[in-house]
Amino acid sequence: MIKVKFNKKPNGENEKKKEKIKIKKKIPPKNNKKIEEKKEKVDKTPKKTDKKADNSHKDKIDKIDKIIQEKTSLKKDENPKKEEKIEEKEKIKIDPNKKIVSEKTGFGYKGLGSRKILFDDDTKQYLYCVYEPVLDLKDKLIKNKLIHYFRIRAEVDIFEFDMFQKHKQLEDSLNDLIKENNIIVSPQSKDKIFYYIFQEFLGYGKIDIMMNDDEIEDISCDGQDIPIFIYHKTYENIKSNVKYTDKEELDSFVIKLSQLCGKQISVYEPVVDGKLEDGSRLQTTLGKTITKYSTFTIRRFRKDPLTPVDLIENNTMSIEMAAYFWLAIEKGASILFCGGTASGKTTMLNALSLFLPNTFKIVSVEDTREINLPHENWIAGTTRTGFTTTDKNKSGKDIDMFDLIRVALRQRPRAIIVGEVRGKETYSLFQAMTTGHLSYSTVHASDMHSLIQRLESPPINLPRALLTALDIIVFLNNLTIKGKPVRRITNVTEIIKLDPETNRLVTISPFYWISELNDTFRDTKGSKILKKIRLENMWDEDSLNKELNNRIKVLEMMMKNKKRSYLEVGKIITEYNNNPKKVLKMVEDSK
Ligand SMILES: Nc1ncnc2c1ncn2[C@@H]1O[C@H](COP(=O)(O)OP(=O)(O)O)[C@@H](O)[C@H]1O
Numbered sequence: 001m002i003k004v005k006f007n008k009k010p011n012g013e014n015e016k017k018k019e020k021i022k023i024k025k026k027i028p029p030k031n032n033k034k035i036e037e038k039k040e041k042v043d044k045t046p047k048k049t050d051k052k053a054d055n056s057h058k059d060k061i062d063k064i065d066k067i068i069q070e071k072t073s074l075k076k077d078e079n080p081k082k083e084e085k086i087e088e089k090e091k092i093k094i095d096p097n098k099k100i101v102s103e104k105t106g107f108g109y110k111g112l113g114s115r116k117i118l119f120d121d122d123t124k125q126y127l128y129c130v131y132e133p134v135l136d137l138k139d140k141l142i143k144n145k146l147i148h149y150f151r152i153r154a155e156v157d158i159f160e161f162d163m164f165q166k167h168k169q170l171e172d173s174l175n176d177l178i179k180e181n182n183i184i185v186s187p188q189s190k191d192k193i194f195y196y197i198f199q200e201f202l203g204y205g206k207i208d209i210m211m212n213d214d215e216i217e218d219i220s221c222d223g224q225d226i227p228i229f230i231y232h233k234t235y236e237n238i239k240s241n242v243k244y245t246d247k248e249e250l251d252s253f254v255i256k257l258s259q260l261c262g263k264q265i266s267v268y269e270p271v272v273d274g275k276l277e278d279g280s281r282l283q284t285t286l287g288k289t290i291t292k293y294s295t296f297t298i299r300r301f302r303k304d305p306l307t308p309v310d311l312i313e314n315n316t317m318s319i320e321m322a323a324y325f326w327l328a329i330e331k332g333a334s335i336l337f338c339g340g341t342a343s344g345k346t347t348m349l350n351a352l353s354l355f356l357p358n359t360f361k362i363v364s365v366e367d368t369r370e371i372n373l374p375h376e377n378w379i380a381g382t383t384r385t386g387f388t389t390t391d392k393n394k395s396g397k398d399i400d401m402f403d404l405i406r407v408a409l410r411q412r413p414r415a416i417i418v419g420e421v422r423g424k425e426t427y428s429l430f431q432a433m434t435t436g437h438l439s440y441s442t443v444h445a446s447d448m449h450s451l452i453q454r455l456e457s458p459p460i461n462l463p464r465a466l467l468t469a470l471d472i473i474v475f476l477n478n479l480t481i482k483g484k485p486v487r488r489i490t491n492v493t494e495i496i497k498l499d500p501e502t503n504r505l506v507t508i509s510p511f512y513w514i515s516e517l518n519d520t521f522r523d524t525k526g527s528k529i530l531k532k533i534r535l536e537n538m539w540d541e542d543s544l545n546k547e548l549n550n551r552i553k554v555l556e557m558m559m560k561n562k563k564r565s566y567l568e569v570g571k572i573i574t575e576y577n578n579n580p581k582k583v584l585k586m587v588e589d590s591k
Pocket residue numbers: 217302306311314316339340341342343344345346347348442487488
């Protein structure tokens with residue numbers, strides 16, 4: 001028995017790993033069992049024994065064929081009908097009443113998959129429609145046979161191949177199997193069959209197109225027979241035409257997803273929180289435990305994170321605010337980002353971190369990887385939990401935020417980025433600030449009052465005095481403007497001091513968002529931090545304003561020239577840091 005394993009290469013920009021091939025001919029019995037189980041689940045159609053099958057494997061294939069034949073003889077007739085029905089349904093769905101608002105093609109093997117977003121004028125709803133090749137019964141039989149042979153015959157264990165090589169390897173193996181077993185298949189059918197095999201071995205099965213659609217932020221499946229919902233960047237929560245039709249199919253997919261995160265979901269441990277290979281976050285539950293059905297939610301990792309340029313363009317902040325953050329961060333201000341769920345805290349944290357000078361050593365600490373920076377001197381740490389479920393049973397194998405921050409401090413960073421503070425790690429972080437480390441983190445709180453309450457209560461228990469180590473608090477909100485949901489920085493608050501008599505924090509707001517009716521930001525010109533920077537650099541008012549204006553000009557140039565990706569923005573920021581005159585000349589030249 002031979003093990004076949006395809007691992008996707010992690011997508012992190014900073015993780016350029018060498019390619020290795022390991023040839024393995026033996027596998028531990030544990031894995032053997034897994035493959036057997038999978039086989040039973042995957043192959044549901046009967047197949048003929050091939051006369052020319054390799055002798056050494058013939059017996060095994062015969063046996064498996066037999067089992068499958070017995071197990072699925074009833075399903076033989078059901079399957080194609082079901083499939084036809086789905087096909088018909090899809091055709092109805094594209095009726096002329098439905099407008100195509102967006103279309104993407106070229107997904108999967110030979111780009112045979114596509115997706116459309118339709119708008120139904122009657123129900124005023126959007127629908128995310130996936131279109132994939134249709135296999136007839138014969139194609140399906142060949143597909144299952146190939147998967148069989150492939151699982152049994154393949155002898156290489158491929159680790160850390162890049163996607164291109166994996167693709168080629170799989171294609172070559174399948175072509176060999178077709179030849180060796182004298183399988184007669186038309187080129188068209190072959191492509192369609194390969195499409196599904198690739199999706200199963202190298203992709204995410206039914207949700208593969210969604211996982212490759214950059215416009216999707218999250219994917220959620222609430223159970224079998226319920227359409228999968230996606231969160232689209234523009235159209236938000238919309239239904240899709242994809243669903244898992246039976247319990248077994250969904251359960252085994254949820255098990256596969258958990259395994260892709262390196263975790264095991266079971267009745268004993270029915271919830272898995274993990275990270276998929278492309279950095280996406282997975283939350284999944286096993287059916288008949290805490291949820292009736294198996295469910296999963298995937299929050300996609302943004303390979304191309306939003307940058308300050310994007311956030312100015314979509315009016316999450318003003319260009320003056322961006323220039324202010326740029327100068328403040330470069331000169332060493334620590335910031336805490338506050339807001340509700342999905343108010344854009346992490347996104348803003350990541351975008352503004354681009355203003356950190358490239359020479360700073362940065363250590364980031366997160367539960368799951370979300371932060372993505374162009375900086376070279378950056379160590380990205382993620383917690384490792386899952387060996388035990390409760391804090392009490394925590395073993396040395398579990399490494400939480402608190403541990404990671406302690407490790408981070410020993411790595412002598414200039415700046416520490418913490419994805420989200422929730423517990424006792426907050427204390428360590430604030431202490432780090434008092435000892436001169438810059439810190440950037442997020443916390444779930446909607447306003448100053450609830451923030452202080454949250455920080456001072458268990459499990460955080462932060463003494464109020466430590467809050468003064470922080471320079472800026474940024475409040476973010478989800479708002480609806482002209483019927484459209486938007487995100488705005490609603491307030492930028494600088495902490496001045498703790499009044500010893502009243503025990504109240506003295507703050508000032510250099511910027512705030514005005515209102516739904518006047519969707520702009522007020523610059524109160526009341527920043528203590530800018531004043532401090534001005535004095536430290538011995539600038540007069542004019543010099544400070546000139547410096548801010550220069551940065552505004554650079555940001556404007558980036559917007560005008562569509563330099564928005566985090567790599568491009570990071571590069572220009574670094575250049576400005578090293579040689580502002582050169583960049584300002586570029587600004588002049590580009591006018
Ligand atoms: N200012 C913004 N403009 C557009 N999309 C945003 C903005 N901020 C966040 N998003 C999107 O909203 C989702 C949630 O944002 P995130 O930063 O993770 O929120 P939080 O950390 O507050 O929970 C992400 O998919 C992100 O891409």
